[in-house]
Amino acid sequence: MKDSQFVNYLIGIVGALFAFLILMVILAKFMTAEDAPQDVMVSDAVNARIQAVGAVTVGAPVEVKTAAVSPADSYQASCFACHGTGAAGAPVLGDKAVWKARIAQGKSTLYKHAIVGFKGMPPKGGSSLSDSAMKAVVDYMIVKSK
Structure with a gap:
């Protein structure tokens, strides 16, 4: 088989496949309906099923x-x-004895340690x-430790 003969066969096969493809596209176009009419009840049922569950x-x-919480209650909940x-x-x-040195540092230092955190204590005691409110708890603790 010569190269020219092979090319002719190849062109013929590719052409036949292309013609077959065109024929299938045309048949598919004629066999499908554009928009088949749909029953109103079916349409309503579908719309009800795909309706949004909630609204934003x-x-x-x-x-x-919120109700005001006393510093003592906050201490019990967060610091105790x-x-x-x-x-x-x-x-x-x-x-x-332990609190005397801490109170001597001043309220501003104690407030800072309580709000920002200090050593092993997380900010605001977690x-x-x-x-x-945190400052009120610190004041409560100072009064109870003097």
């Missing part, structure tokens, strides 16, 4: 009012685990108290 409403944030037991070297509430 964006508006002004609602301010949640360490300052009530002396865990991790925390000064125990009421131990006047609580979500505001800075002013």
Whole structure:
């Protein structure tokens, strides 16, 4: 078989495949309906099934009012685990000898340590108290340890 004969066969086969492809596309076009009419009840049922489950409403944030918590309650909830037991070297509430040196550093230092954290103590003792609430707890601890 010569090269020219091979090329002629190849062109013939590729041409036949292309013609077959065109024929299939034309047949597929004629065999499918454009938009078959759909029953209204079926349409309503489909729309009900794909309806959104919920809606997002964006508006002004609602301010949640919480009851005021006393510094003693905040101490019990956030500080007692360490300052009530002396865990991790925390000064125990009421131990006047240990607290005397700390109180001598001044309230601003104690506030800073309580809010930012100090040595093994996490910021705000790991609580979500505001800075002013944390300062009130520090004041409570100072009064109880003088």
